[in-house]
Amino acid sequence: MLNNVEIAGKQQVAAEFAARFADKIELIENTDSEYMVQAEVLLPAAEYLLSAGYEFLADITAVDYLAEGKFRLIYQVGNYQNGDLITLKVEISREEPQVNSLCAVWKAANWLEREVYDMFGIEFAGHPDLRRILMWDGFEGWPLRKDFVHQPTKYQGRRRLD
């Protein structure tokens, strides 16, 4: 638990984001705590959230929008004091999948970012140990990308009885 922190609720976070990152972070319509964040302000936004009491990084995941040529990263950050949950969404191009690592802000980001790297091949700049975590050493390809093609072995791809 953090000491001497001013706990910010959803309204204060929205006001702070609007004041500091006016054109970089925008609230997604019909939500009160989901934000579309430009990749270059992800790190300062995360540092602000930690300083406002959002010390629990619940999950990092990604979605592959193949037709639009981009990945969307989703960060979920929780606050133990008032139970608020803030969602940050970051869109990056599919050609250069790279984004700043949040390991310096939340320690929990280490393995979560390794999992996203393992499944999507998204590089996290500044990650201390970026290597595969679920797949074995020597595996090639990024399984959760929409254009991933699995080469079946001789026991796979059999005709089903139904």
Added chain:
Amino acid sequence: MALKTNVRFPQRGGMPEGDPNNSHDLLTQEELEKRGILLTSLDKLFRWGTGWSLWPLQFGLACCAIEMICTTQSRFDMSRFGYEVFRNSPRQADVMIVAGTITEKMRPAVELLYHQMPEPKWVIAMGSCAISGGPFVDSYSVVAGADKVVPVDVYVPGCPPRPEALIDGMLQLKAKLLHPERQQVVRDVK
């Protein structure tokens, strides 16, 4: 089958005579057993003992492990047959129950556990995933069955199998131990 033994039964002491059809006055094994004499080999005796006290290796890979745990508990009670001694160390186990999906990342660990078990050792493939990869076989990370990794003695079908099915699989393994001359037994599953 009644085996001829070369044990000549003594004719004195009021004991009944042997088979009148047996011209050599040799007693068959069955006739000896009727008289309370058990003739066996050490090998057969050890196999009989092993069959009633198989020690499984305690590890589970997926949801089949939950059924395996239920099998050991009081409702189904695998200890009725002497199979309740689940060992945490492969050095002390002689049956490996592959309970669940083997993934490519888990394959070396399963292989290592099998090699760490002392001979003689047997493997039971429990459930669809351990038999042939199950519903996940076409995935990028699933091994198509335990027999691609270790030699399997008994296959228990089901997804997951009922605890009774696992007990039946263990009893089939016991039958395999007691009757090594049997080549293959395929059960009809309806």
